[in-house]
Amino acid sequence: MSKVKVIACSGIGKVYGLMTREAVLEVTNHLAPEVSETVCLAHIVTGDAAARAKVEGCDCITVDGCPALCSAKSVESAGGIIKARFRSIDEMRTHRGGDAGTATALSEDGWKIVDEFAEKIAAKVMESVSQ
Amino acid sequence: MTETQVGVLSCSGEEFLGGTLVRLATRKVMEELRPGKVVTLCLPLYIAGGEEEREFAKNYPVIAVDGCDKCCAKVATLKYSGEVHDTIVLTELLDRNVILSKIVSARELRPEHYAMADIVASEICKKVDEILAEQ
Ligand code: SF4
Ligand code: SF4
Numbered sequence: 001m002s003k004v005k006v007i008a009c010s011g012i013g014k015v016y017g018l019m020t021r022e023a024v025l026e027v028t029n030h031l032a033p034e035v036s037e038t039v040c041l042a043h044i045v046t047g048d049a050a051a052r053a054k055v056e057g058c059d060c061i062t063v064d065g066c067p068a069l070c071s072a073k074s075v076e077s078a079g080g081i082i083k084a085r086f087r088s089i090d091e092m093r094t095h096r097g098g099d100a101g102t103a104t105a106l107s108e109d110g111w112k113i114v115d116e117f118a119e120k121i122a123a124k125v126m127e128s129v130s131q
Numbered sequence: 132m133t134e135t136q137v138g139v140l141s142c143s144g145e146e147f148l149g150g151t152l153v154r155l156a157t158r159k160v161m162e163e164l165r166p167g168k169v170v171t172l173c174l175p176l177y178i179a180g181g182e183e184e185r186e187f188a189k190n191y192p193v194i195a196v197d198g199c200d201k202c203c204a205k206v207a208t209l210k211y212s213g214e215v216h217d218t219i220v221l222t223e224l225l226d227r228n229v230i231l232s233k234i235v236s237a238r239e240l241r242p243e244h245y246a247m248a249d250i251v252a253s254e255i256c257k258k259v260d261e262i263l264a265e266q
Pocket of ligand 2: 040
């Protein structure tokens with residue numbers, strides 16, 4: 001069975017984009033490497049059929065920074081089956097007053113928030129695999 | 132008169148070290164090396180976005196900065212706005228095997244990776260300065 005694709009938007013303008021990237025990498029590298037992997041979002045939407053085939057018909061979990069939902073929209077249009085959509089901006093709402101850092105570097109608090117966020121995403125990966 | 136700014140679009144790829152380095156370098160140029168002279172945009176927003184985002188490359192001369200020779204930022208800019216002023220492709224600039232390695236998270240970056248990001252940042256600055264001198 002192919003691995004669940006976990007795909008971050010990696011937005012460059014605000015800390016939310018960096019949070020998506022680091023949370024996804026924590027899931028695919030450490031929390032669930034046997035059953036999940038990531039792919040370059042930019043490649044599946046700009047690449048050829050072989051690039052789109054990386055997500056087409058595959059179970060995907062998208063992780064976006066903000067309500068623009070760039071990863072979810074792009075993965076959907078590339079034919080990925082979206083099992084869950086996450087937004088890092090929602091994580092900040094549950095950590096009101098917290099300072100996650102900047103789009104360049106996460107703060108100590110930012111890393112803690114990202115780790116909690118990654119646990120939630122990994123739980124969805126496991127749920128998706130067990131279905 | 133509005134001062135000319137240069138658009139820098141980085142691929143921010145998630146599969147290879149190159150994606151992390153172009154992202155870091157772009158942020159460094161914006162924040163430290165050429166503040167106020169460079170603007171950027173989330174590449175996925177540019178790709179998935181509406182008219183306003185698509186105008187980006189029409190409003191600013193764009194440098195596409197890509198982590199590998201799949202050149203996603205360049206391809207996206209050409210596809211949606213028709214023009215790329217200049218490009219940087221990391222696999223042409225630095226050791227290909229290192230750039231295509233799986234070290235992507237900021238947690239794993241070591242001093243040598245930051246040194247590579249600095250090389251990319253100075254390459255971006257060189258191209259920004261050239262464009263500004265032409266204007
Ligand atoms: S979802 Fe938001 S943060 Fe992420 S790429 Fe799109 S606009 Fe940028
Ligand atoms: S240029 Fe290479 S590293 Fe960057 S998004 Fe495309 S495939 Fe990924």
